[in-house]
Amino acid sequence: MDRKILITLTSEESKRLIAKYVVTLPLVKRAMEKGIIDIQMSSTGGYIYEELSGRPINKAAHLCGCITAGGGCQAYLPEGIKREAYFEKGVVKHISFPFGDFSALLNRMGPGDIIIKSGNLLDRKGKAWTFVGEPSGDGGEWGLALEYVKKSRIDVVVPMTLNKSAHIDGEEAAKLFHIHELDWDRTHMIAELMPIPGMVLTEIEAIKGLWGVDCTVAAMNGVSSGDGTVTICVWGQAEKVERCWEQITAIKGEPKLEIEPRCGVCLAIEDHGKCVAQKRNFTRG
DSSP: OEEEEEEEEOHHHHHHHHHHHHTTOHHHHHHHHHSEEEEOSSHHHHHHHHHHHSSOOOGGGGOSOEEETTEEEOOOOOTTTSEEEEEETTEEEEEETTTSOHHHHHHTOOTTOEEEOOOSEEOTTSOEEEEEOOTTSSOHHHHHHHHHHHHHTOEEEEEOOGGGBOSSOHHHHHHHOOGGGSOGGGOSSOOEEEEEOSEEEOHHHHHHHHHOOEEEEEEEOOSGGGTTOEEEEEEEEHHHHHHHHHHHHHHTTOOOOOOOOOTTTSGGGGTTTBOTTTOOBOOOO
């Protein structure tokens, strides 16, 4: 007899779920054994790093920009604190951000290698988009990586939580604002949207792939601790649904990811003591 259940996931639980699915993908397993997996900096990438390496990390140190209740933050932490991780034939290595030679790594990547890149927007067509905040307007780290993806046929895995969904056309939104068109004095984070072509994986793909059940979104968001949640209806063979319930229950309680901006010690102060995002003076202490 089939069973139907409802499950609710916080943003952190969703990221843990998706990470557990990503590491089961045949192309990821193959790249871990024979190639390179570059995990571009994001909170979701931190969860995937943990699942691949089997050890916890300070996920806040693997962020390049984030959005908080107060707005966006470029989060340029001091050199050595924040590093991009990649795996080469299963061995974890790091590149110092933003000073590392990313071109050298990308130049060694090709078919069978993977870039894991999360984004900020999942549009109505299922396409993923990311904020890029490089003041020069060249797209920064992702703008560089995208060039290599196109010319070197690097695979891209795009883990995206459903709470980033919006019923809009990303292409139309991307046309409306560019870095140099924004009022820097009235903007928390200077950024524009760039597409992320690749295999988009949400909670839906993770649940279907991990447990062989069907599922659909039933509700989005809530109040208090339910802010940012997604509620999903799951159905299928009783034993598969029960296995899904048990393993989702094990994920429940994933700690809230706390990000504390380090204003005053951010690398942006080297830009004449001003934040590259807000162009406002900082003081130490």
